[in-house]
Amino acid sequence: MMCRNFLLTVLVFIFAERCEGFVRYVVSNDTHPQWQANDLCKARGYYGLAVIDTPEKWEFAKTSLASLPTGNSAWIGLEFVTIDGEPKWVGDKVYSWGAWAANEPNWANTAVLVMHDGANWVWRTQGTNYQHQVMCYFEFDSMGMTKHSNTNVDLDTVTPQLTKTATSVADCAMMCASVGSCLYLTYDAGTDACNMYDAGVTSLLTNGKASPNAFTLYAIRAV
Incomplete structure (x- = not known):
């Protein structure tokens, strides 16, 4: 059966209906260090920092970033916290791909954000104390x-x-x-x-x- 995708963007909110279910991303207006960001998302009623574990979700997520001013960045829920150096998503979803900028990931940093490199939205690593906007998510499949x-x-x-x-x-x-x-x-x-x-x-x-x-x-x- 052929899948049909529907996309509705309201301000900086994104809602995507897919064959697997529903996923929604939202970007905060305020900035926070990465170590506060996941709890912030949960306090505002979301599951946590954005999990973008498929290319399809990344395409949806980029739409919610389109309204951000050039140069702004947002934390997402990918971290380098495991012993073997592999990243993991908050909530323990398996990492299988990434939209990395050139020369990334930088293993000296443990947190991941999305930013515009002048041509595309890409993923970069940075230390957890830097202040950026926060991308949260809500996925109805999980419920x-x-x-x-x-x-x-x-x-x-x-x-x-x-x-x-x-x-x-x-x-x-x-x-x-x-x-x-x-x-x-x-x-x-x-x-x-x-x-x-x-x-x-x-x-x-x-x-x-x-x-x-x-x-x-x-x-x-x-x-």
Whole structure:
């Protein structure tokens, strides 16, 4: 089956829908040393520093960098911390490729950032105390986000735990993931309403019936 890619960029946010799932990158406006950057991403509701472990993700990530002023740089989640000198991604994803600048990586440094070399966005190493912007990421594959594609659930009798305005189902999913009790969500593209539900919705998956106003239900975590 042929895959189709869709890309939506909002300010410095990137949302990419792929056959494997969803990935979103965001670049901070403020600067921080690399040793603070991963915790900063988590504190702002993301998984951590950006993991860009495939060329396809790198193409998506570069789009979120396009709005940055020339000369700006951003930390990503690749580090040289292993005994054998091989880099690793935060979260222990396997390193298999890189978009390195000429004469990189420099083994004297342990942290990796993205910067523009005048022609292309490339990866460079630098010491962890330097201050740069921070690229964070959010990947829905890792959450096991499930679309109940065969069941439009009747939610007329259920009050959402929380309702917010979202720009896409991916944006809605990120909001849900930041709410500890949110297990399910619906997204109405017509009104941008992101409705979040707790475990009380579970019974509707088997007992509910479709209604004319039903929305597709997504499970954001395994339940």
